[in-house]
Amino acid sequence: MSRLEYQGKVFSAAPGETLLDALLRQGADITHSCRKGSCGCCQLRLLDGSVDTLREVDASLTQGSHVLCCVSVPRGDVKLARPDPNQRLQQVELLARTQLAKDTYALDLAPLRMLEFRGGQHVYLIRGDNLARPYSIASRPEDDFSFRIHVRRRGEMSTWLCEQARIGERMYLRGPHGGCHDRDDLRGRPLLMLATGVGAGALMAVARDALAQGHAAPIEFHHGVGDAGDLYLDAELRTLAQQHPNFHYRPCVSGERTPGAAHGRIVTHALENRPRLEEHALLLCGLPAMVEDARVAAILADIPRERILADPFEFTHSPRPRDAEKVAGMPADPELWAALEQGPGLTRLLEAFYARAYEDPRLSPFFHNVTRDWAVQKQYEFLSNLFNGNKAYFGLNPYNAHHWMVISDELFDYREALFESVLREAGLAPDLIRRWLALHEQFRTEMVKGAPRGMIIGGVEQPLHNLSVQRLEIDAVCDGCHGEIAAGAPSRYQYRVGSLHCAECAGITDA
Numbered sequence: 379m380s381r382l383e384y385q386g387k388v389f390s391a392a393p394g395e396t397l398l399d400a401l402l403r404q405g406a407d408i409t410h411s412c413r414k415g416s417c418g419c420c421q422l423r424l425l426d427g428s429v430d431t432l433r434e435v436d437a438s439l440t441q442g443s444h445v446l447c448c449v450s451v452p453r454g455d456v457k458l459a460r461p462d463p464n465q466r467l468q469q470v471e472l473l474a475r476t477q478l479a480k481d482t483y484a485l486d487l488a489p490l491r492m493l494e495f496r497g498g499q500h501v502y503l504i505r506g507d508n509l510a511r512p513y514s515i516a517s518r519p520e521d522d523f524s525f526r527i528h529v530r531r532r533g534e535m536s537t538w539l540c541e542q543a544r545i546g547e548r549m550y551l552r553g554p555h556g557g558c559h560d561r562d563d564l565r566g567r568p569l570l571m572l573a574t575g576v577g578a579g580a581l582m583a584v585a586r587d588a589l590a591q592g593h594a595a596p597i598e599f600h601h602g603v604g605d606a607g608d609l610y611l612d613a614e615l616r617t618l619a620q621q622h623p624n625f626h627y628r629p630c631v632s633g634e635r636t637p638g639a640a641h642g643r644i645v646t647h648a649l650e651n652r653p654r655l656e657e658h659a660l661l662l663c664g665l666p667a668m669v670e671d672a673r674v675a676a677i678l679a680d681i682p683r684e685r686i687l688a689d690p691f692e693f694t695h696s697p698r699p700r701d702a703e704k705v706a707g708m709p710a711d712p713e714l715w716a717a718l719e720q721g722p723g724l725t726r727l728l729e730a731f732y733a734r735a736y737e738d739p740r741l742s743p744f745f746h747n748v749t750r751d752w753a754v755q756k757q758y759e760f761l762s763n764l765f766n767g768n769k770a771y772f773g774l775n776p777y778n779a780h781h782w783m784v785i786s787d788e789l790f791d792y793r794e795a796l797f798e799s800v801l802r803e804a805g806l807a808p809d810l811i812r813r814w815l816a817l818h819e820q821f822r823t824e825m826v827k828g829a830p831r832g833m834i835i836g837g838v839e840q841p842l843h844n845l846s847v848q849r850l851e852i853d854a855v856c857d858g859c860h861g862e863i864a865a866g867a868p869s870r871y872q873y874r875v876g877s878l879h880c881a882e883c884a885g886i887t888d889a
């Protein structure tokens with residue numbers, strides 16, 4: 379047994395047991411998700427002692443004596459602490475603030491160390507009290523030694539930045555992150571840029587970057603706002619269009635009709651019912667709902683995933699799932715259902731997909747404790763109901779089914795690419811494949827996230843880890859010592875992992 383010290387408490391780890399398993403088993407509050415050393419959620423600092431690492435992990439996650447608990451087994455006694463923010467962060471100083479429109483400001487920030495970034499990426503700004511928000515970069519490194527962000531005065535952090543932060547104020551920065559920036563492989567392709575609100579600042583930096591690199595193919599820049607007063611880059615974008623004949627500026631206002639601007643949804647104008655979009659690259663920055671709609675329209679228009687670059691805004695409040703209303707509003711697809719022979723074809727395709735997913739090094743760890751038959755059956759129930767319109771699915775909707783899984787946009791795309799290859803190999807018609815993948819695409823927002831979150835039941839978010847002590851009405855077997863847990867005895871059930879431990883293994887002393 380090793381002795382683990384963490385947050386003023388003492389825990390124990392059985393020989394070969396990972397730090398994560400040991401801490402969870404004894405009720406420690408520790409964020410975790412992938413269990414394979416890639417999401418970084420369970421990172422802690424090793425103050426004393428040493429660990430064996432079960433698999434190779436990204437070196438940036440273990441810098442400065444940090445360990446990933448899910449892949450670390452203690453070698454004797456260890457002392458642990460929460461991760462050190464200074465190891466991952468750097469300081470920036472607020473240099474200037476300019477009002478651009480009623481509620482929109484430009485802030486210039488000087489990093490104290492060299493920051494390598496591309497216009498369109500985003501950074502997290504972190505205030506002294508740890509309040510953190512991501513902001514997209516609206517300048518190019520060539521512009522100045524500082525970088526610029528556009529901020530809308532909404533929410534605590536942004537209002538503070540726009541109204542109270544002093545010039546000279548220092549804060550922390552993490553990043554840059556994100557792949558929504560100009561890329562050499564886009565040169566020569568028509569670019570379609572869709573921004574809502576202050577997303578326009580980031581995409582204008584991307585457009586200026588591309589033009590500076592000699593991008594000669596058309597760039598169509600759509601800026602969608604609710605009110606004409608929020609077209610805060612109107613003059614600059616019109617000037618850019620005059621300077622570059624291949625740059626086309628298309629303002630769009632969803633509120634009152636405005637001369638010189640399209641009226642309605644930006645996605646309708648930019649993407650829907652437009653022929654021959656498949657050669658384009660799509661860049662998206664703004665509200666998550668716009669990004670989601672644009673992605674779905676792009677999949678239907680056959681724009682390949684690797685040419686859809688998106689940076690949706692992240693809000694502080696946890697997004698409420700809309701999957702139930704999406705499911706309810708989805709029309710049946712009788713043509714696809716007929717092509718799947720009203721069922722047997724769907725089973726065959728799902729069996730082929732999960733056979734690959736369970737062999738896949740990136741996807742298989744998620745299915746730990748889930749049998750393949752179960753995965754096929756659940757997926758069949760969900761999809762068959764959508765295709766045939768029966769609406770008789772009783773399983774979990776996508777948000778709750780994936781609540782604990784850290785799925786990045788990149789991993790979602792990876793899974794979809796695998797799914798697509800299975801459909802193609804089976805010879806399903808291309809337009810049916812597009813419709814099927816566009817259906818998956820509508821649930822991306824419910825699944826992609828950087829950290830696990832609790833299920834939402836009856837509109838209320840449940841605690842992520844059910845660590846409460848329980849007394850079962852029947853006898854059970856402990857997953858730790860394999861001894862019997864008598865009916866009525868205290869035990870701890872970890873529903874996320876599906877494990878049950880007796881009072882001794884779970885360290886329950888006060889039940």
Ligand code: HEM
Nearest residue numbers: 744745748756757760773774776779785789790793818821
């Ligand atoms: C990277 C992407 C994804 C991963 C890693 C993933 C993984 C999983 C896993 C491990 C389960 C089993 C959960 C459990 O039984 O505890 C599951 C269930 C499920 N997944 Fe996914 N999934 C992904 C994408 C999708 C997509 C795109 C859809 C369809 C829109 C989908 C629909 C479902 C459904 C309907 C269930 C069953 C829910 C239930 O238990 O009733 N998943 N997924």
